[in-house]
Amino acid sequence: MALGAFADFVDALLYDNARATALIAALLGAHVAVAIAALARRRIPRLMIGLNLAVAGVVLLYKASQYAAHPALIAIARDDLAGNFDVRLVLFEAIVALAAGFALARWRVAAWLSAAAFVIHALAAAALLYFMFTFRIDRLI
DSSP: OOTTHHHHHHHHHTSSHHHHHHHHHHHHHHHHHHHHHHHHHTSOOHHHHHHHHHHHHHHHHHHHHHHHHOTHHHHHHHHTTTTOHHHHHHHHHHHHHHHHHHHHTTOHHHHHHHHHHHHHHHHHHHHHHHHHHHSOOSOOO
């Protein structure tokens, strides 16, 4: 398997606008279903924490694959650590993955942090879906 194969796979998967819209809608649907289950049970389900961990893991794996395939991106990120979007995204998703891991170990504060990150992920998916329906883009990459 070549360096960057996972990033190339995700890029190819999201290349088609209809397929990307369907995947984002499915992700938002999963967030809504898990949120409804959480509200019905009045507690944070392990499925919510697992979904957070899965989303964070995919994002981190994508960025690691992308940086492995294109080392010049590391120099770009290193030049502007505070202002670079990739650095902030990787840091956020690393914190989400860490909080999810501690939440699975039954740390109460980590469970609440994971729930907050779950809401952020759901809002990001909803905003991206709204953007894709509002603006017609021929391709994303």
